[in-house]
Amino acid sequence: MGLVLSSPRAQLSEDDIQEMKALTGFTGRQIVRLYHRFSHLDKGDNYLLSREDLERIPELAINPLGSRVLDMFFPSPSDEDAETMINFPKFLDLLSIFRKSDRSDSTKQRDRKLKFVFELYDADKDGVVTKKELFDVVAMMVGECEDNEMIQEVVVRTMAEATGSEDGPLDFDSFVSLMASCNVEQSLVVGFGQ
Missing domain, CATH: 1.10.238.10 (EF-hand)
Structure with a gap:
Protein backbone atom coordinates (compact mmCIF):
# COMPACT_ATOMS: atom_id res chain seq x y z
CA MET A 1 0.00 0.00 0.00
CA GLY A 2 1.26 3.45 -0.78
CA LEU A 3 -0.09 5.04 2.38
CA VAL A 4 2.26 5.27 5.35
CA LEU A 5 1.11 6.60 8.69
CA SER A 6 4.14 6.47 10.93
CA SER A 7 3.66 8.95 13.74
CA PRO A 8 2.84 7.38 17.12
CA ARG A 9 -0.22 9.63 17.36
CA ALA A 10 -1.18 9.47 13.68
CA GLN A 11 -4.73 10.41 12.86
CA LEU A 12 -6.66 9.44 9.77
CA SER A 13 -7.34 12.29 7.40
CA GLU A 14 -10.16 12.22 4.86
CA ASP A 15 -7.50 11.76 2.15
CA ASP A 16 -6.07 8.77 4.06
CA ILE A 17 -9.51 7.23 4.30
CA GLN A 18 -10.22 7.76 0.60
CA GLU A 19 -6.91 6.15 -0.37
CA MET A 20 -7.53 3.21 1.95
CA LYS A 21 -11.03 2.76 0.55
CA ALA A 22 -9.62 2.55 -2.97
CA LEU A 23 -6.87 0.11 -1.96
CA THR A 24 -8.88 -2.22 0.29
CA GLY A 25 -12.55 -1.99 -0.66
CA PHE A 26 -13.54 -1.15 2.92
CA THR A 27 -16.05 1.62 3.53
CA GLY A 28 -14.94 4.78 5.31
CA ARG A 29 -16.89 3.76 8.41
CA GLN A 30 -15.21 0.32 8.43
CA ILE A 31 -11.77 1.92 8.12
CA VAL A 32 -12.41 4.24 11.06
CA ARG A 33 -13.75 1.32 13.12
CA LEU A 34 -10.71 -0.83 12.28
CA TYR A 35 -8.39 2.09 13.05
CA HIS A 36 -9.89 2.34 16.54
CA ARG A 37 -9.48 -1.42 16.99
CA PHE A 38 -5.87 -1.17 15.78
CA SER A 39 -5.21 1.69 18.22
CA HIS A 40 -6.75 -0.32 21.06
CA LEU A 41 -4.51 -3.32 20.25
CA ASP A 42 -1.42 -1.07 20.05
CA LYS A 43 -0.27 -1.54 23.63
CA GLY A 44 3.14 -0.04 22.84
CA ASP A 45 1.46 3.16 21.64
CA ASN A 46 3.93 3.27 18.76
CA TYR A 47 1.49 2.88 15.87
CA LEU A 48 2.71 -0.65 15.26
CA LEU A 49 1.37 -4.07 16.19
CA SER A 50 3.43 -7.08 17.12
CA ARG A 51 2.44 -10.72 16.91
CA GLU A 52 1.79 -10.60 20.66
CA ASP A 53 -0.64 -7.71 20.20
CA LEU A 54 -2.68 -9.76 17.72
CA GLU A 55 -2.55 -12.85 19.94
CA ARG A 56 -4.72 -10.88 22.39
CA ILE A 57 -7.66 -10.94 19.97
CA PRO A 58 -9.98 -13.51 21.60
CA GLU A 59 -11.45 -14.80 18.33
CA LEU A 60 -7.97 -15.44 16.98
CA ALA A 61 -6.73 -16.99 20.21
CA ILE A 62 -9.43 -19.68 20.17
CA ASN A 63 -9.23 -20.37 16.43
CA PRO A 64 -7.46 -23.70 15.79
CA LEU A 65 -5.69 -22.08 12.84
CA GLY A 66 -4.91 -18.86 14.74
CA SER A 67 -1.17 -19.40 14.74
CA ARG A 68 -1.20 -20.07 10.98
CA VAL A 69 -3.21 -16.89 10.41
CA LEU A 70 -0.68 -14.94 12.46
CA ASP A 71 2.09 -16.46 10.35
CA MET A 72 0.48 -14.68 7.38
CA PHE A 73 0.91 -11.36 9.19
CA PHE A 74 4.34 -12.20 10.58
CA PRO A 75 6.41 -14.66 8.55
CA SER A 76 8.93 -16.95 10.23
CA PRO A 77 11.51 -15.26 12.47
CA SER A 78 14.15 -17.21 10.52
CA ASP A 79 13.24 -15.13 7.45
CA GLU A 80 15.70 -12.23 7.52
CA ASP A 81 13.24 -9.97 5.68
CA ALA A 82 10.36 -10.83 8.00
CA GLU A 83 8.47 -7.95 9.52
CA THR A 84 8.20 -8.12 13.29
CA MET A 85 5.72 -5.24 13.47
CA ILE A 86 2.94 -4.07 11.16
CA ASN A 87 1.47 -0.62 10.70
CA PHE A 88 -2.19 0.24 10.14
CA PRO A 89 -2.13 0.17 6.31
CA LYS A 90 -0.59 -3.33 6.35
CA PHE A 91 -3.10 -4.43 9.01
CA LEU A 92 -5.96 -3.09 6.90
CA ASP A 93 -4.65 -4.70 3.72
CA LEU A 94 -4.42 -8.11 5.37
CA LEU A 95 -7.88 -7.80 6.92
CA SER A 96 -9.34 -6.83 3.56
CA ILE A 97 -8.93 -10.46 2.51
CA PHE A 98 -11.78 -11.26 4.91
CA ARG A 99 -14.21 -8.58 3.82
CA LYS A 100 -17.31 -9.43 1.87
CA SER A 101 -16.72 -8.85 -1.81
CA ASP A 102 -19.01 -6.84 -4.00
CA ARG A 103 -19.80 -7.40 -7.65
CA SER A 104 -17.05 -5.10 -8.87
CA ASP A 105 -14.27 -7.10 -7.25
CA SER A 106 -15.67 -10.58 -6.62
Missing part, protein backbone atom coordinates in the same frame (compact mmCIF):
# COMPACT_ATOMS: atom_id res chain seq x y z
CA THR A 107 -13.14 -12.36 -8.86
CA LYS A 108 -10.21 -10.47 -7.35
CA GLN A 109 -11.46 -11.17 -3.81
CA ARG A 110 -11.98 -14.86 -4.57
CA ASP A 111 -8.41 -15.10 -5.91
CA ARG A 112 -7.01 -13.34 -2.81
CA LYS A 113 -8.97 -15.62 -0.51
CA LEU A 114 -7.86 -18.76 -2.35
CA LYS A 115 -4.24 -17.63 -2.24
CA PHE A 116 -4.57 -16.91 1.48
CA VAL A 117 -6.07 -20.32 2.24
CA PHE A 118 -3.46 -22.05 0.10
CA GLU A 119 -0.71 -20.27 2.03
CA LEU A 120 -2.29 -21.39 5.32
CA TYR A 121 -1.76 -24.97 4.20
CA ASP A 122 1.68 -24.38 2.64
CA ALA A 123 3.54 -24.04 5.95
CA ASP A 124 7.04 -24.08 4.49
CA LYS A 125 6.07 -21.59 1.73
CA ASP A 126 7.59 -23.68 -1.07
CA GLY A 127 4.59 -23.23 -3.36
CA VAL A 128 3.08 -26.70 -2.86
CA VAL A 129 1.02 -28.36 -0.15
CA THR A 130 2.45 -31.71 0.85
CA LYS A 131 0.53 -34.60 2.31
CA LYS A 132 1.99 -33.79 5.73
CA GLU A 133 1.00 -30.11 5.51
CA LEU A 134 -2.54 -31.06 4.52
CA PHE A 135 -2.68 -33.59 7.36
CA ASP A 136 -1.44 -31.00 9.89
CA VAL A 137 -4.11 -28.44 8.95
CA VAL A 138 -6.95 -30.97 8.87
CA ALA A 139 -5.81 -32.25 12.28
CA MET A 140 -5.77 -28.67 13.64
CA MET A 141 -9.30 -28.06 12.36
CA VAL A 142 -10.66 -31.33 13.72
CA GLY A 143 -8.96 -30.83 17.07
CA GLU A 144 -7.77 -33.58 19.35
CA CYS A 145 -8.64 -36.78 17.58
CA GLU A 146 -7.80 -40.30 18.52
CA ASP A 147 -8.29 -41.47 14.96
CA ASN A 148 -5.38 -40.18 12.89
CA GLU A 149 -6.13 -42.94 10.40
CA MET A 150 -9.43 -41.25 9.53
CA ILE A 151 -7.63 -37.94 8.94
CA GLN A 152 -5.02 -39.74 6.86
CA GLU A 153 -7.78 -41.28 4.70
CA VAL A 154 -9.28 -37.84 4.08
CA VAL A 155 -5.85 -36.49 3.14
CA VAL A 156 -5.11 -39.39 0.76
CA ARG A 157 -8.52 -39.05 -0.95
CA THR A 158 -8.11 -35.29 -1.26
CA MET A 159 -4.61 -35.61 -2.75
CA ALA A 160 -5.75 -38.29 -5.18
CA GLU A 161 -8.76 -36.24 -6.29
CA ALA A 162 -6.75 -33.05 -6.74
CA THR A 163 -3.49 -34.34 -8.17
CA GLY A 164 -4.14 -37.87 -9.43
CA SER A 165 -1.63 -39.16 -6.88
CA GLU A 166 -2.21 -40.13 -3.27
CA ASP A 167 1.12 -38.54 -2.38
CA GLY A 168 0.59 -35.14 -4.05
CA PRO A 169 1.98 -32.57 -3.76
CA LEU A 170 -0.79 -30.07 -4.38
CA ASP A 171 0.19 -26.96 -6.35
CA PHE A 172 -1.87 -23.78 -6.41
CA ASP A 173 -3.69 -24.57 -9.67
CA SER A 174 -4.72 -27.99 -8.36
CA PHE A 175 -5.82 -26.36 -5.12
CA VAL A 176 -7.99 -23.86 -7.02
CA SER A 177 -9.59 -26.71 -8.98
CA LEU A 178 -10.22 -28.62 -5.77
CA MET A 179 -11.86 -25.54 -4.23
CA ALA A 180 -14.03 -24.80 -7.29
CA SER A 181 -17.18 -26.04 -5.59
CA CYS A 182 -16.46 -24.17 -2.33
CA ASN A 183 -17.94 -20.74 -1.81
CA VAL A 184 -14.86 -19.07 -0.32
CA GLU A 185 -16.37 -15.66 -1.04
CA GLN A 186 -18.98 -16.31 1.64
CA SER A 187 -17.22 -18.75 3.96
CA LEU A 188 -14.10 -16.67 4.49
CA VAL A 189 -15.83 -13.46 5.59
CA VAL A 190 -15.60 -11.45 8.78
CA GLY A 191 -18.33 -8.91 9.50
CA PHE A 192 -16.63 -5.53 9.78
CA GLY A 193 -19.87 -3.59 10.18
CA GLN A 194 -21.10 -0.95 7.79
Whole structure:
Protein backbone atom coordinates (compact mmCIF):
# COMPACT_ATOMS: atom_id res chain seq x y z
CA MET A 1 0.00 0.00 0.00
CA GLY A 2 1.26 3.45 -0.78
CA LEU A 3 -0.09 5.04 2.38
CA VAL A 4 2.26 5.27 5.35
CA LEU A 5 1.11 6.60 8.69
CA SER A 6 4.14 6.47 10.93
CA SER A 7 3.66 8.95 13.74
CA PRO A 8 2.84 7.38 17.12
CA ARG A 9 -0.22 9.63 17.36
CA ALA A 10 -1.18 9.47 13.68
CA GLN A 11 -4.73 10.41 12.86
CA LEU A 12 -6.66 9.44 9.77
CA SER A 13 -7.34 12.29 7.40
CA GLU A 14 -10.16 12.22 4.86
CA ASP A 15 -7.50 11.76 2.15
CA ASP A 16 -6.07 8.77 4.06
CA ILE A 17 -9.51 7.23 4.30
CA GLN A 18 -10.22 7.76 0.60
CA GLU A 19 -6.91 6.15 -0.37
CA MET A 20 -7.53 3.21 1.95
CA LYS A 21 -11.03 2.76 0.55
CA ALA A 22 -9.62 2.55 -2.97
CA LEU A 23 -6.87 0.11 -1.96
CA THR A 24 -8.88 -2.22 0.29
CA GLY A 25 -12.55 -1.99 -0.66
CA PHE A 26 -13.54 -1.15 2.92
CA THR A 27 -16.05 1.62 3.53
CA GLY A 28 -14.94 4.78 5.31
CA ARG A 29 -16.89 3.76 8.41
CA GLN A 30 -15.21 0.32 8.43
CA ILE A 31 -11.77 1.92 8.12
CA VAL A 32 -12.41 4.24 11.06
CA ARG A 33 -13.75 1.32 13.12
CA LEU A 34 -10.71 -0.83 12.28
CA TYR A 35 -8.39 2.09 13.05
CA HIS A 36 -9.89 2.34 16.54
CA ARG A 37 -9.48 -1.42 16.99
CA PHE A 38 -5.87 -1.17 15.78
CA SER A 39 -5.21 1.69 18.22
CA HIS A 40 -6.75 -0.32 21.06
CA LEU A 41 -4.51 -3.32 20.25
CA ASP A 42 -1.42 -1.07 20.05
CA LYS A 43 -0.27 -1.54 23.63
CA GLY A 44 3.14 -0.04 22.84
CA ASP A 45 1.46 3.16 21.64
CA ASN A 46 3.93 3.27 18.76
CA TYR A 47 1.49 2.88 15.87
CA LEU A 48 2.71 -0.65 15.26
CA LEU A 49 1.37 -4.07 16.19
CA SER A 50 3.43 -7.08 17.12
CA ARG A 51 2.44 -10.72 16.91
CA GLU A 52 1.79 -10.60 20.66
CA ASP A 53 -0.64 -7.71 20.20
CA LEU A 54 -2.68 -9.76 17.72
CA GLU A 55 -2.55 -12.85 19.94
CA ARG A 56 -4.72 -10.88 22.39
CA ILE A 57 -7.66 -10.94 19.97
CA PRO A 58 -9.98 -13.51 21.60
CA GLU A 59 -11.45 -14.80 18.33
CA LEU A 60 -7.97 -15.44 16.98
CA ALA A 61 -6.73 -16.99 20.21
CA ILE A 62 -9.43 -19.68 20.17
CA ASN A 63 -9.23 -20.37 16.43
CA PRO A 64 -7.46 -23.70 15.79
CA LEU A 65 -5.69 -22.08 12.84
CA GLY A 66 -4.91 -18.86 14.74
CA SER A 67 -1.17 -19.40 14.74
CA ARG A 68 -1.20 -20.07 10.98
CA VAL A 69 -3.21 -16.89 10.41
CA LEU A 70 -0.68 -14.94 12.46
CA ASP A 71 2.09 -16.46 10.35
CA MET A 72 0.48 -14.68 7.38
CA PHE A 73 0.91 -11.36 9.19
CA PHE A 74 4.34 -12.20 10.58
CA PRO A 75 6.41 -14.66 8.55
CA SER A 76 8.93 -16.95 10.23
CA PRO A 77 11.51 -15.26 12.47
CA SER A 78 14.15 -17.21 10.52
CA ASP A 79 13.24 -15.13 7.45
CA GLU A 80 15.70 -12.23 7.52
CA ASP A 81 13.24 -9.97 5.68
CA ALA A 82 10.36 -10.83 8.00
CA GLU A 83 8.47 -7.95 9.52
CA THR A 84 8.20 -8.12 13.29
CA MET A 85 5.72 -5.24 13.47
CA ILE A 86 2.94 -4.07 11.16
CA ASN A 87 1.47 -0.62 10.70
CA PHE A 88 -2.19 0.24 10.14
CA PRO A 89 -2.13 0.17 6.31
CA LYS A 90 -0.59 -3.33 6.35
CA PHE A 91 -3.10 -4.43 9.01
CA LEU A 92 -5.96 -3.09 6.90
CA ASP A 93 -4.65 -4.70 3.72
CA LEU A 94 -4.42 -8.11 5.37
CA LEU A 95 -7.88 -7.80 6.92
CA SER A 96 -9.34 -6.83 3.56
CA ILE A 97 -8.93 -10.46 2.51
CA PHE A 98 -11.78 -11.26 4.91
CA ARG A 99 -14.21 -8.58 3.82
CA LYS A 100 -17.31 -9.43 1.87
CA SER A 101 -16.72 -8.85 -1.81
CA ASP A 102 -19.01 -6.84 -4.00
CA ARG A 103 -19.80 -7.40 -7.65
CA SER A 104 -17.05 -5.10 -8.87
CA ASP A 105 -14.27 -7.10 -7.25
CA SER A 106 -15.67 -10.58 -6.62
CA THR A 107 -13.14 -12.36 -8.86
CA LYS A 108 -10.21 -10.47 -7.35
CA GLN A 109 -11.46 -11.17 -3.81
CA ARG A 110 -11.98 -14.86 -4.57
CA ASP A 111 -8.41 -15.10 -5.91
CA ARG A 112 -7.01 -13.34 -2.81
CA LYS A 113 -8.97 -15.62 -0.51
CA LEU A 114 -7.86 -18.76 -2.35
CA LYS A 115 -4.24 -17.63 -2.24
CA PHE A 116 -4.57 -16.91 1.48
CA VAL A 117 -6.07 -20.32 2.24
CA PHE A 118 -3.46 -22.05 0.10
CA GLU A 119 -0.71 -20.27 2.03
CA LEU A 120 -2.29 -21.39 5.32
CA TYR A 121 -1.76 -24.97 4.20
CA ASP A 122 1.68 -24.38 2.64
CA ALA A 123 3.54 -24.04 5.95
CA ASP A 124 7.04 -24.08 4.49
CA LYS A 125 6.07 -21.59 1.73
CA ASP A 126 7.59 -23.68 -1.07
CA GLY A 127 4.59 -23.23 -3.36
CA VAL A 128 3.08 -26.70 -2.86
CA VAL A 129 1.02 -28.36 -0.15
CA THR A 130 2.45 -31.71 0.85
CA LYS A 131 0.53 -34.60 2.31
CA LYS A 132 1.99 -33.79 5.73
CA GLU A 133 1.00 -30.11 5.51
CA LEU A 134 -2.54 -31.06 4.52
CA PHE A 135 -2.68 -33.59 7.36
CA ASP A 136 -1.44 -31.00 9.89
CA VAL A 137 -4.11 -28.44 8.95
CA VAL A 138 -6.95 -30.97 8.87
CA ALA A 139 -5.81 -32.25 12.28
CA MET A 140 -5.77 -28.67 13.64
CA MET A 141 -9.30 -28.06 12.36
CA VAL A 142 -10.66 -31.33 13.72
CA GLY A 143 -8.96 -30.83 17.07
CA GLU A 144 -7.77 -33.58 19.35
CA CYS A 145 -8.64 -36.78 17.58
CA GLU A 146 -7.80 -40.30 18.52
CA ASP A 147 -8.29 -41.47 14.96
CA ASN A 148 -5.38 -40.18 12.89
CA GLU A 149 -6.13 -42.94 10.40
CA MET A 150 -9.43 -41.25 9.53
CA ILE A 151 -7.63 -37.94 8.94
CA GLN A 152 -5.02 -39.74 6.86
CA GLU A 153 -7.78 -41.28 4.70
CA VAL A 154 -9.28 -37.84 4.08
CA VAL A 155 -5.85 -36.49 3.14
CA VAL A 156 -5.11 -39.39 0.76
CA ARG A 157 -8.52 -39.05 -0.95
CA THR A 158 -8.11 -35.29 -1.26
CA MET A 159 -4.61 -35.61 -2.75
CA ALA A 160 -5.75 -38.29 -5.18
CA GLU A 161 -8.76 -36.24 -6.29
CA ALA A 162 -6.75 -33.05 -6.74
CA THR A 163 -3.49 -34.34 -8.17
CA GLY A 164 -4.14 -37.87 -9.43
CA SER A 165 -1.63 -39.16 -6.88
CA GLU A 166 -2.21 -40.13 -3.27
CA ASP A 167 1.12 -38.54 -2.38
CA GLY A 168 0.59 -35.14 -4.05
CA PRO A 169 1.98 -32.57 -3.76
CA LEU A 170 -0.79 -30.07 -4.38
CA ASP A 171 0.19 -26.96 -6.35
CA PHE A 172 -1.87 -23.78 -6.41
CA ASP A 173 -3.69 -24.57 -9.67
CA SER A 174 -4.72 -27.99 -8.36
CA PHE A 175 -5.82 -26.36 -5.12
CA VAL A 176 -7.99 -23.86 -7.02
CA SER A 177 -9.59 -26.71 -8.98
CA LEU A 178 -10.22 -28.62 -5.77
CA MET A 179 -11.86 -25.54 -4.23
CA ALA A 180 -14.03 -24.80 -7.29
CA SER A 181 -17.18 -26.04 -5.59
CA CYS A 182 -16.46 -24.17 -2.33
CA ASN A 183 -17.94 -20.74 -1.81
CA VAL A 184 -14.86 -19.07 -0.32
CA GLU A 185 -16.37 -15.66 -1.04
CA GLN A 186 -18.98 -16.31 1.64
CA SER A 187 -17.22 -18.75 3.96
CA LEU A 188 -14.10 -16.67 4.49
CA VAL A 189 -15.83 -13.46 5.59
CA VAL A 190 -15.60 -11.45 8.78
CA GLY A 191 -18.33 -8.91 9.50
CA PHE A 192 -16.63 -5.53 9.78
CA GLY A 193 -19.87 -3.59 10.18
CA GLN A 194 -21.10 -0.95 7.79
